[in-house]
Amino acid sequence: MRDRLIETVLFGALLVLAFVIARSGSAYLAQTLFNAALAILLAIGWNVIGGFTGYVSFGQVSFFGLGAYIAALATMRLALPWPAAIAAAALGAVMLALPLGLIMLRLSGIFFALGMFGLARILQISASAMRVTGGPMGMSFDAAEDPRVCAAVMLLAAAAALAGTRLMLRTRFGLRLLAIRDDAVAASAAGVRVWSVKVLAFCLSAALAAVGGALYAWNLGYLDPSSAFNGTIELQSVLMVTAGGIGTVWGPLVGGALISVLSTLLWARFPMEQQIVLGALTMLIAVAMPGGAMAALARAGVLRRPPIWAPPPSVTAEPAPPPPAPDRRAPVLRCSGLGIRFGGVVAVKAVDLVAYPAEMLAIIGPNGAGKSTLFNLISAFARPATGQITFDGKRLPRLRPERLARSGIARTFQTSRLFASLTVWETVLLAALSLHRNRRKARGEAARILAEVGLLAQWREVPEALPPGRQRLLEIARALALRPKVLLLDEAMAGMSAEEIARVHAALRHAMAGGCAVVAIEHVLPAIAPLAARVQVLDFGATIAEGHPHAVLNDPAVITAYLGVELEDAAGAAA
Amino acid sequence: MLTVITLALLGLLWGGVYLLMATGLNLIYGVMKVVNLAHGDFIVLGGLLAFSLFAEAGLNPLAAFPIAALVLFGIGAGVQFGLLERITAAGSEGELRSLLATFGLSYVVANASFLVWGSQFQSVPFLEGAVQAGPIAIPAGLLAASLAAFAATLLIHLWLTTTITGKSLHATAQSALGAASCGIDVRRVRLLAFALGSAMAGGAGALVITLIPFQTSTGGELTVHAFTLIALGGLGNYAGAWLAAELLGLTEVFAQFYLGSNAAAAVIYIVFIAVLVVRPQGLLGQAGRV
Numbered sequence: 001m002r003d004r005l006i007e008t009v010l011f012g013a014l015l016v017l018a019f020v021i022a023r024s025g026s027a028y029l030a031q032t033l034f035n036a037a038l039a040i041l042l043a044i045g046w047n048v049i050g051g052f053t054g055y056v057s058f059g060q061v062s063f064f065g066l067g068a069y070i071a072a073l074a075t076m077r078l079a080l081p082w083p084a085a086i087a088a089a090a091l092g093a094v095m096l097a098l099p100l101g102l103i104m105l106r107l108s109g110i111f112f113a114l115g116m117f118g119l120a121r122i123l124q125i126s127a128s129a130m131r132v133t134g135g136p137m138g139m140s141f142d143a144a145e146d147p148r149v150c151a152a153v154m155l156l157a158a159a160a161a162l163a164g165t166r167l168m169l170r171t172r173f174g175l176r177l178l179a180i181r182d183d184a185v186a187a188s189a190a191g192v193r194v195w196s197v198k199v200l201a202f203c204l205s206a207a208l209a210a211v212g213g214a215l216y217a218w219n220l221g222y223l224d225p226s227s228a229f230n231g232t233i234e235l236q237s238v239l240m241v242t243a244g245g246i247g248t249v250w251g252p253l254v255g256g257a258l259i260s261v262l263s264t265l266l267w268a269r270f271p272m273e274q275q276i277v278l279g280a281l282t283m284l285i286a287v288a289m290p291g292g293a294m295a296a297l298a299r300a301g302v303l304r305r306p307p308i309w310a311p312p313p314s315v316t317a318e319p320a321p322p323p324p325a326p327d328r329r330a331p332v333l334r335c336s337g338l339g340i341r342f343g344g345v346v347a348v349k350a351v352d353l354v355a356y357p358a359e360m361l362a363i364i365g366p367n368g369a370g371k372s373t374l375f376n377l378i379s380a381f382a383r384p385a386t387g388q389i390t391f392d393g394k395r396l397p398r399l400r401p402e403r404l405a406r407s408g409i410a411r412t413f414q415t416s417r418l419f420a421s422l423t424v425w426e427t428v429l430l431a432a433l434s435l436h437r438n439r440r441k442a443r444g445e446a447a448r449i450l451a452e453v454g455l456l457a458q459w460r461e462v463p464e465a466l467p468p469g470r471q472r473l474l475e476i477a478r479a480l481a482l483r484p485k486v487l488l489l490d491e492a493m494a495g496m497s498a499e500e501i502a503r504v505h506a507a508l509r510h511a512m513a514g515g516c517a518v519v520a521i522e523h524v525l526p527a528i529a530p531l532a533a534r535v536q537v538l539d540f541g542a543t544i545a546e547g548h549p550h551a552v553l554n555d556p557a558v559i560t561a562y563l564g565v566e567l568e569d570a571a572g573a574a575a
Numbered sequence: 576m577l578t579v580i581t582l583a584l585l586g587l588l589w590g591g592v593y594l595l596m597a598t599g600l601n602l603i604y605g606v607m608k609v610v611n612l613a614h615g616d617f618i619v620l621g622g623l624l625a626f627s628l629f630a631e632a633g634l635n636p637l638a639a640f641p642i643a644a645l646v647l648f649g650i651g652a653g654v655q656f657g658l659l660e661r662i663t664a665a666g667s668e669g670e671l672r673s674l675l676a677t678f679g680l681s682y683v684v685a686n687a688s689f690l691v692w693g694s695q696f697q698s699v700p701f702l703e704g705a706v707q708a709g710p711i712a713i714p715a716g717l718l719a720a721s722l723a724a725f726a727a728t729l730l731i732h733l734w735l736t737t738t739i740t741g742k743s744l745h746a747t748a749q750s751a752l753g754a755a756s757c758g759i760d761v762r763r764v765r766l767l768a769f770a771l772g773s774a775m776a777g778g779a780g781a782l783v784i785t786l787i788p789f790q791t792s793t794g795g796e797l798t799v800h801a802f803t804l805i806a807l808g809g810l811g812n813y814a815g816a817w818l819a820a821e822l823l824g825l826t827e828v829f830a831q832f833y834l835g836s837n838a839a840a841a842v843i844y845i846v847f848i849a850v851l852v853v854r855p856q857g858l859l860g861q862a863g864r865v
Contacts, residue, residue, distance in 0.1 A: 056671060058612075058678065103852050109670055110610045111851050114802050118844040121796065125841045231795065235682055242675055275686040282679025286672045287661045 004306070007166075007250075014253075015159050022151040030151040032264060034219055037151070037158040038212055039263075040256035042233065043240035044161045045208030050238070051247035052165075052174070053201040054181035055105065058234055059116025060209050062123050063093045065228035067210025068217040069133055076141045077132075086214040093210030094203045101202035105195075124229035136225060143221025150219045157215060161208055166249045172433050175308050177201055179419050179430050181247065185381070186417035190427075191405040191434025191482055232275060236263065239282050245294025247421075249305065254293045308426050309439070311447040311459055330393070332357050332517045333409070333486045337387035338377050339541075347373040348541045350387065355486055355517040360508070360531045362549070363521045365538035366561060371521045372414050374538070375488050378519075379411045380404045392485060406434055410484035412475045412492050414521075418463040424450065424474055425459035431481035446481055453477045453507050469496040476504060480511060487511065489520040493527040501527055525553070537561065581711050582832055586825030588713070591721035592783055594728050594820035596797065597804035599775030601816055602731075604805065605748040606768035609659060609673045613681035615797030617773050620688055621647055621780025622789045626697045636701045636785045637723060644778035651773025654680065655766050681794060689791040698788035720782040727778060731771070732813060744768055796840070803847040 018037070022030050042064060050056045067089035074085040104115055128136040144150040168174045176197045179187040188194050217223050236259060244255025259278075266274040285292065333355040340348050348370040355361050365371050376382040378389060380401045389396040391409065399407075410431075419427055428446040436442040450456040453473050463471050476492055487508075493501055508518055508531060522528050525535075535552040537545040539561040545552050552558060600614045611617075624646060625639035634642075658680065662672045702715040735741035746754040747764045755761045783789075804823055808815035826846060830839035 054667075056674060104848075107851050109667070110674060111806065113674065114610075114799060115848050115851050117795070118799055118847050121799070122841050122844045125837055125844075129837055235678070238675065238678065272690055273686075275682050276690075279679040279682030279686065283658060283676045283683070284679075286676035286679065287658060290664065290668070290672055 011163070015155070018155045019152060022148050022155055025148070027147045030148040034147065034151040034154045035264070036256065036260040037154040038216060039236055039240060039260045040252055041154070041158040041161050041212045042209060042237045043252035043256045044158070044165055045205045045212065046237040047241045047246065047252050048165065048208065049202055049205035051241055051251070052177045052181060053198055056113045057116040058113045059118070059120040060205060060237065061229055061231065061234045062116065062120040063097065063206040063209035064213040064233060065120070065123055065127070066096060067093050067213030068223055068228050069127060070210070071214035072139065072141050072217045072223050073132065082218050086211060089210045089214035090207040093206040097203045097206035098199065101199040105198045105202060120229050124225045127225040127228065138222060138224025140222045144218050147219065150215070154215050157211055162249070162253055169249060169305060170308055173197065173200070175426055175430055175433070178421055182419040182421055183417050186413070186419065188400065188402040189379070189405055189411055189413070190431040190478055191402050192430065193402050235275070235278060235282070239278055242282065242285050243292050245292035248294040251292055251294045258293070307423055307460060308429065309443060311425055311450070311456065312443050315447045315451045315456065329356060331355060332392055334390040335378060335387060338374065338384050338389070339386040340373065340377060340382060340384050346541050348377065351538070351541070351543055353536065355519050357485070357515045357517050358512045359533040360512065360518040360520060360528065362525070362528050362532035362535045363519060363538060364523070364525055364535060369538040370541040371538055372490055375411060375490055375521065379409055379488060405482055408485035409488065410479040410482040411488035412479050412490055414490040416471045416475055418471055418474060420464065421462065423459065424455055424461050424463070424466070427463070427474060428477050428481045431478045435481070435483055449477050449481050452510065454503050469500040472496060473500055473503065476507065480507065484516055486517045486519065489518065491521055491523060493522065505531060577710055582828050583825060584711065584713060585717065586828035587821055588717050588721035589824030589828055590821035591724040592779065592786065593800065593804055593823055594817055595724035595775055595779040595782070597801045597808070597816055597820060598728050598731065599772035599779070600801045601805045602775070603769055603772035606744055607659070607765055608670070610677070610802070611772070612674065612677040612798055613684050614776055614801050616681050616684035616688070616794030617647055617776035618780040618783065618797045619789050619791060619794045620684060621777030622784030623688055623692050623697060624777070625781035625784055626699050629699045636699050636781055637719070640723065640778050640781045643781040644774040647777025648770045648774035652766055652770035654773070655769035659769065660762065660765065681798070685791050685794050692791060694791060696788035696790045697784065699785050701785035716785050720785055724779065724782055727775070731775065740767070799847060800843065803843060803850065806847065807850045
């Protein structure tokens with residue numbers, strides 16, 4: 001509550017102050033404010049893709065320049081009024097970002113960053129080569145009449161962008177964005193459509209940069225390729241975001257205010273050395289204060305990201321599980337002949353697997369037997385070379401993991417994959433939102449599952465604050481929130497206390513009573529033996545035994561696989 | 576037909592220069608898993624040093640080549656020791672932070688060069704005649720620069736593959752943890768790799784400035800050039816890098832001739848993006864994704 005108040009007061013005061021100065025101050029002051037607000041707007045745009053989505057870009061200036069040219073040309077050639085020209089710029093940027101995002105977001109890390117840098121250079125070269133843009137010499141057009149009006153509009157745009165990102169983080173879109181940044185694989189396992197969320201964020205970032213560019217053109221009345229696609233703009237955005245705090249709402253504002261003041265002062269005193277100082281500052285921040293100013297504020301407990309929604313005050317207990325399907329012995333999942341090889345290693349060869357509703361199949365086997373790879377094949381994180389999967393009576397087409405997660409095959413991972421910056425509540429809510437469009441329903445469902453595994457009291461915690469056993473419990477809760485027909489547990493109970501295991505058992509029993517089939521990989525058989533109806537043993541990528549737990553554990557082939565063969569026996573067998 | 580053959584020869588020769596430019600970056604990336612975004616600015620710095628050595632002391636570019644390399648070796652060692660070694664975070668955060676650090680570094684180097692040499696284009700005249708091979712004329716300067724670049728790359732490659740120090744670089748590139756557990760001082764290896772990679776940039780710069788004029792802002796373009804090469808060749812893949820350098824040399828020369836220099840620059844970027852999208856693992860390599 002206190003944070004909300006601080007935020008609102010801060011925001012309001014800034015806006016009023018800036019607005020008053022812009023309306024009644026000198027033209028010079030208005031221009032300085034314009035520059036600062038422009039830089040902040042661009043930093044906010046950069047932060048959407050570089051901070052919230054985790055795709056550092058060295059070419060967001062492409063959209064700035066594009067927006068500037070589109071707006072300028074729209075007013076010159078089409079005689080559009082400036083507001084329409086600005087909208088056209090945003091639209092144009094989105095129209096480029098949409099196909100581009102589909103291609104470029106396949107790249108990761110440095111490849112994306114440099115690919116975007118290349119794009120900015122291509123656009124700059126194109127603008128120099130075209131006649132309509134005035135070539136390398138640029139073009140002049142009618143600028144805004146009053147720089148103070150310009151500054152006021154710019155301030156409004158920056159403020160709107162700030163409020164917009166703050167609001168965005170409190171929606172399901174923002175939640176998904178943060179999840180993808182933290183761990184895209186886990187996000188898709190939670191049913192998030194990773195691809196479309198990323199592309200949308202890219203378009204949003206592009207639109208913000210384009211609006212900045214359009215306003216820049218309106219303010220200046222002149223445009224040339226080397227200033228429209230100027231690398232310094234990029235440097236400033238990157239520096240502002242990192243100085244303020246990457247991936248935070250207020251980071252671009254805090255960093256933007258600091259850096260634009262500094263950069264204006266530098267420009268006035270040491271124009272030649274300005275970029276050296278800014279570059280050195282970027283180095284310093286990368287080495288010494290990676291979280292930026294916001295990290296210091298967050299340590300002081302101020303301006304933390306508020307949780308997205310909150311659990312409903314009372315949790316409605318799950319109604320009695322729906323009556324199980326009439327023929328519960330019809331398999332819900334059937335894999336036949338699944339196989340894959342990595343180089344010369346056959347990780348899984350021709351494995352058959354059948355899972356029935358409302359019962360558990362345990363998969364055991366020594367290290368490297370291919371258990372986790374088998375799960376990756378079933379959950380579409382890897383593509384099987386041979387064999388086929390039938391799910392719910394239909395042959396499973398090749399799907400993205402998130403489609404599969406939404407349609408009823410949920411999984412956990414061998415080493416916990418949780419979202420570092422999402423709370424317990426948000427983690428489960430994320431998965432529940434993949435299933436329920438209705439916000440009230442999703443909240444109720446997430447709260448119910450958290451209550452079931454006994455984590456509801458800790459709903460505000462981030463995973464880091466939980467002991468390892470609870471982290472695994474949270475991962476199971478996330479999978480259960482997808483209401484799976486088949487639940488794949490990859491050593492989910494490793495490292496759990498007896499009490500936590502009991503909670504998992506209760507939750508699994510509940511899910512199975514509702515008809516869910518559980519396939520569980522375990523090393524510690526006693527952890528699941530009480531629940532498992534059948535056990536399947538893998539060794540060297542193939543099934544070596546299958547059946548009732550007790551029978552399987554006494555199977556000589558299984559004992560050999562786990563314990564090896566005594567030398568005399570081996571010699572005897574050979575002779 | 577004669578034109579095509581001449582252009583092809585020129586392209587292949589340019590490939591040698593590109594190879595030297597990219598091998599340094601490749602070495603750095605291989606050992607440190609860090610991309611030096613200031614690599615292009617190091618190349619420009621090497622070139623401008625050669626320019627000053629020529630203008631002030633009348634030094635031949637081939638003599639300036641080792642001097643530029645040596646100076647950049649020192650700068651590279653300083654950057655590694657004072658900057659990159661201080662970034663201790665692992666994984667994607669470490670990658671992000673070293674990326675930002677070298678991004679800042681690139682501005683520092685480019686603008687410091689700007690203070691010293693100004694913004695005008697500089698070049699060094701060198702062997703202005705042509706070597707006549709039958710009906711084909713090859714610029715002597717390009718031939719010399721290309722041969723020097725090939726020789727330097729070959730020497731470095733031999734050093735990497737035959738000496739113990741070279742092998743410890745290789746080992747660290749494959750697994751830093753494994754190398755450390757074999758008693759290799761990984762910090763020293765990283766220092767050596769970064770310094771050596773920078774030296775190769777400096778040397779390449781001293782050669783390239785005899786072929787194309789440099790401006791302090793050329794660096795970003797050269798970084799992308801070098802990066803295109805290792806993306807095309809596959810990160811850490813030497814045969815692939817050579818093939819990529821030749822291909823890029825050919826592409827550039829033909830695009831320059833038939834489309835003009837502006838379009839040629841755009842063609843390189845388009846090739847770069849296309850390579851990343853179509854074959855992110857490079858021509859010969861596997862798994863080039865970071």
